[in-house]
Amino acid sequence: MRIQKMIGLLLLLAFVALLSACSPEVGSDDWCKNMKEKPKKDWTASEAADYTKYCLFK
Template identity: 60%
Template sequence: MKKFAMLMLSLCAVTWLSACAPEVGSDAWCKQMKEKDSGDWTANEAKDYAKHCVFK
């Protein structure tokens, strides 16, 4: 039972830490998008990047 509790706690911690993403339009998000290959951007990401990072 103790091993199961530790396993569940570990899974929750990993899920919680990996779910963090910067808010669209924030400086961190703009920086992340600059580093991402523009060919991998979705249409919405490109629109949001132009709106929030280029035409501030």
Template identity: 50%
Template sequence: MKKFIGVVIVGMLLAGCAPKIGSEEWCNAMKEKPKGDWTATEAKDFTKHCIF
């Protein structure tokens, strides 16, 4: 049980390190990510924040 809780905590900490949507780092990361792996929300956010 302790291992499970540890994994959950580490996962939450790593998720907190993701760049903010719309930031330059996020736009660059999305440009590197294959377009087929984008979700509909990611595509919408990329268009809204990185193109316009």
């Protein structure tokens, strides 16, 4: 039973690592490009502030 929990935890950690590797770092050129393509209505306030800070005022 304990080994199954450890395996489950390792699989969960691997899944989270894969998901986090898929998105570019905030402020990078790829991130700015992705945000430019994303509809403005879908932006969060934080994304809009970051876009202004990192992509418009470079």
